[in-house]
Amino acid sequence: MGPKKETKEASASAKKKDTPAATTTATASAKKTTKTAGNTTTATKVVTKERKEKVKSTALKAKQRVVRGNQLTRKRKIHTKPTFRRPFTLRLQRQPKYPRRSVPKRNRLDHFAIIKYPLTTESAMKKIEDNNTLVFIVNIRANKPLIKQAVKKMYDVDAEKVNTLIRPDGEKKAYVRLKADHDALDVANRIGII
Amino acid sequence: MTRVKCSKLRGKKPDELQKQLEELRQELNTLRVGKVTGSGGAQKLGKIRNVRKSIARVLIVTHQTTKENLRALYHGKKYKPKDLRKRKTRAIRRLMTPKEKSVQLKKAERRQWAFPQRTFAVKA
Numbered sequence: 001m002g003p004k005k006e007t008k009e010a011s012a013s014a015k016k017k018d019t020p021a022a023t024t025t026a027t028a029s030a031k032k033t034t035k036t037a038g039n040t041t042t043a044t045k046v047v048t049k050e051r052k053e054k055v056k057s058t059a060l061k062a063k064q065r066v067v068r069g070n071q072l073t074r075k076r077k078i079h080t081k082p083t084f085r086r087p088f089t090l091r092l093q094r095q096p097k098y099p100r101r102s103v104p105k106r107n108r109l110d111h112f113a114i115i116k117y118p119l120t121t122e123s124a125m126k127k128i129e130d131n132n133t134l135v136f137i138v139n140i141r142a143n144k145p146l147i148k149q150a151v152k153k154m155y156d157v158d159a160e161k162v163n164t165l166i167r168p169d170g171e172k173k174a175y176v177r178l179k180a181d182h183d184a185l186d187v188a189n190r191i192g193i194i
Numbered sequence: 195m196t197r198v199k200c201s202k203l204r205g206k207k208p209d210e211l212q213k214q215l216e217e218l219r220q221e222l223n224t225l226r227v228g229k230v231t232g233s234g235g236a237q238k239l240g241k242i243r244n245v246r247k248s249i250a251r252v253l254i255v256t257h258q259t260t261k262e263n264l265r266a267l268y269h270g271k272k273y274k275p276k277d278l279r280k281r282k283t284r285a286i287r288r289l290m291t292p293k294e295k296s297v298q299l300k301k302a303e304r305r306q307w308a309f310p311q312r313t314f315a316v317k318a
Contacts, residue, residue, distance in 0.1 A: 192231060
């Protein structure tokens, strides 16, 4: 739309300008170089200059619009609901300039800390022989999956299930039933509880 | 087992130290089992304390060397981890630095320079 307008104006100005030199002055280019014949007065000269600048500016604006896109008229969003919810905005991830702690905290509840020692009471012995389970005193902050992992790591055995209880003296007892392909008695011998 | 000495530990590499730590922990485990089963006797029971303290020593050495290396790494940098910065006290950390305190108006600076405190003395 822009360029067309400009050419229209150019032609219009050409027409305006005038008849004697009409054919030569009519151009489609943005910059009008008009030759005024010798017989023009100052008045006409001023007009042409103004005209020139206006044409130039409209042409430039048109070019800019084409390049940049029309930013002067904004699109209005259509809201079809009466509520306004906060739109999703950009949330950047943290890029800390320095770690807050120089050394990350070490895990205090590792396998050695989880399993304290196995129980060797009579009832524990019975469990080993009859139910294929080992009985351990365990860190009170350990949970069943952790106990399972720890037993696996320390003694190389797979646990079928773990049952826990907290003794009245504040210690946690874990009954670790071993999988059928392990023999609790062998494992107990290996550990040192007999 | 002989006493683990810190001076000997400092010469070791970190993986060696880790390995030693694991060994010590295993030993502690077996000792505790022994305590429960009633084997061993006084000697074994006394060993428990040694092993515990040796584990502590290994951990101390590992931690100290890591911290040292980190301090060297961050030396001269603008942003250090908070535990590598000076501790002092909370209030002192929030005070103005000497440079910040010495900042003056340009006017005051010029005045000081142009009209310093003169001292005169009477010739005897």
